[in-house]
Amino acid sequence: MAANPLRTLDSFELLKLGKASVTVGGLAAGVLIVAVALFAARLSSAGLRRLRERAAGDAASLYIVEKVLTYGLVIIGVTAGLSTMGLDLTSLAVFAGAVGVGVGLGLQGIIKDFASGVSLVFERLVAVGDFVELPNGGRGVVHEIGPRATRIRTNDSTDIIVPNSVLVNDQVINWTLRNTNRRLRVPFVTAFGSDKNKVREAVLKAAKAAPYTSPDDAVRRAQVWLVGYGESSLKFELVVWPTVEAVRRPAAIYAAYTWLIDDALRGAGIEIPYPQRDIRVRGLFGEEGEDALTSLKLEPAARRRKAAKVAKPGSSNDAAADLEREDPDEMPKPPPPPPAKT
Structure with a gap:
């Protein structure tokens, strides 16, 4: 009886490694097992990825499951495929160790990144x-x-x-x-003489009303700090806790708070300073002091103050005038009449 050609092809020996031999049938079966394992790994990864997109809270845990299952299926498939081909994995241990040392030296960067990826996942x-x-x-x-x-x-x-x-x-x-938020500091300045409490109230009111600000609690709350003095300004910082979603967009949240602060200060009538310089002229056309002012037909400051003092004998400080009364029921004293002009 003639031999079956398919059976002969199936048992045809392709490679012999020690006592193990690789036949056409074994090779085909091993390749099929590896292909099925790769397909199963890809299919499971796609399914878990879709599930992870829907489950926002457990996304990190599902990602770990996805990677472990994918890597596990690939490793199991390759091992089963090599065993089905007829290779004795125990006999290849020494050979694999020698090859592994050479491959490890050449691909140590890739192996290092792979090990780091496993560490990140877990x-x-x-x-x-x-x-x-x-x-x-x-x-x-x-x-x-x-x-x-x-x-x-x-x-x-x-x-x-x-x-x-x-x-x-x-x-x-x-x-x-x-999944926690962080504190953000947004600096801003106001002019010298600005009411600090008014600045604080205006900025805090605007910051707390913003939808991207986390509500205050016992530990995390919005604040306004006076942190220093500039050349022509008071330096403040808005210390605020944005929401987790806002933290993921740092450039946008910083710009949003800066815009909000500017609107709040302008709405409260608080001045935003500009650089200022005072220029003092010591001499003019060879003359100094009062002589220079006289040349410009200007009056010295001391003379103006003296004239104002004479022209305004009464005090504009109502509280000081009230303190001058000995009897609280006594009516306020009228200011003395101005001196007669001569």
Whole structure:
């Protein structure tokens, strides 16, 4: 009886490694198992990704499940595929170790990023949805943590690809860790002589009315601080706690509060200062002091003050005039008549 050609092809030996031999049938079955595992990993990843988009509160936990399940299916599929091909994995241990050392030296950067990605997924110090600031100043929301790199999207819709090792080994600021907000300080200035309480009330009223300001509580509340003096101004800071959603847009929230403060100060009639300079002229046409003022037909300040003092004998301070009365029931004394002109 003639041999079945398909059976002969199935048992045809392609490769022999020690006592193990790889046949056409084993190779086909192994490739099929690996392909099924990859398909299952992709399908499960897509399903969990859609579920993660709907469940905002458990997005980080679902992301960990997605990555663990995807990596696990791939590893199991590759291992089962190699075993089905007829390869004895125990006999390949020494060979794999030698190859692993060589590959590790050549691909140590990729392996380092992969290990860092696994660390990020499980430690959750940086999770999907967090707003982070990188060492180079780049800021954005973490959209995906891959096996080698993390994709961060800025508020300008620009994607930044960051190696996972950078997020693990370098100093990274996570503005929304554990889904909490942060305090923001917005500086502003007013003119010298401005009523501090009026400034505080106007700015706080506007800040608390904004929809992007978190409500006050026992620990976190909006404040206005007087922090110093400028050349021609009083320096203030609005210390406020924006909402978590607003924290993810730092440039926009800073500009929004600055605009709000300007409207509040103008609405309250509080002056916003401009740089001022006083110029004192010591000499004019070779003359100084009162001689120079006389040349310009101007009156010295001391002479003007003396004249004003003579012309206005009464006091405009009502409280001081009231204190001059000995009897509280006594009517206020009328001011003395002005001196007769001669």
